[in-house]
Amino acid sequence: MIFGAKGGLVTFNFHEGQIMDEKDDRMAFAFKTSQEDAVVVRISSSKSSDYFQVEIMDGKVLAVYNMGFVDHVVGDFSRKVNDNLYHVIKIYRSSLNVSMQIDDWSPVFKTPSGRQIGVFNQVSQIMIGGKRESKGQVNRGFVGGVRGLWYDGVNVGELMSRGDWRVKIEGDVTMTVRNEKNSQADLSKE
Incomplete structure (x- = not known):
């Protein structure tokens, strides 16, 4: 997927039977950009303010997540x-513990202390290319390429290439020629 300078958003909505609480999550994808600040991927809940977001800040990649009370941040700064x-x-997320690996660099970890909730309630939506605000506008839009986005068994790029009804494409987004079906296998080798 290529996100152009005019801005765009790809949204995958889980159908009613897929929405559930998650204690563990796995996500993998590749991206390229020259931006200093953007939201690449945001996963959100339909019933709460829980979210998991991968973003670029000051040119560095980090994950920000909240399962109820506090934003937690992990990244290679x-x-x-x-x-x-x-x-x-x-x-990889297990409860509130998160590990993130960028390329072949050493993984970074976040293990919050204290008693906190570690369940991602009612995971319902994956947004690629920015964060949709309550008024409908896209904030911190991403410009660049994303390939092989895989989240807990869902390959959004593959579904997009097949025209799956759960994927909505808005704005300046084009599908790359690369076969998205094989992207997850390719990512595991990189």
């Missing part, structure tokens, strides 16, 4: 990824 080259992101 020493290296920039806005060099317009593809970078592979792999994330």
